[in-house]
C-alpha cells in the first residue's frame with residue numbers, strides 16, 4: 858500500500874518548474890506553455906489551495922490542447938484554392954463554338970476564316986482586307 862496518490866502540492870512540484878523569485882513574491886510555476894506567478898509561495902499554500910491551483914492549471918492546459926487541436930484541424934483543412942479562371946473563348950471564326958482558352962480558333966477554323974476573308978477581300982470588302990492585315994494573313 859505504498860502507492861499513494863500524489864497530493865496537489867506534489868503534483869504542482871512535479872509538473873511545474875518552481876522558481877522562487879527574489880523578494881517576497883510567490884513562486885513562479887511554469888507548466889507547459891503557461892507561466893503562473895503565484896501570489897504566495899507554494900510552500901505556504903494549504904492542500905486545498907494547491908488543489909485549486911492544480912485545477913486552474915489543468916484547465917488551462919486542457920484549453921490549450923483544445924486550441925491546438927482546433928488549429929491543426931484548421932491547417933489540415935484544404936486551403937481555399939485560388940480560383941483559376943479558365944474561360945473558354947469563342948472561336949474567332951464566328952462559328953460560335955467554344956475554343957480552348959489558349960487558342961483563338963477551333964482546329965482548322967482559322968483556315969476557314971482565312972479563306973472566307975480572302976474571298977471577301979477579292980470582292981472588295983474593306984473590312985475583310987483590314988482584318989486580313991490585322992491578323993497578318
Ligand SMILES: [Zn+2]
Nearest residue numbers: 948950952966
Ligand atoms: Zn470556329
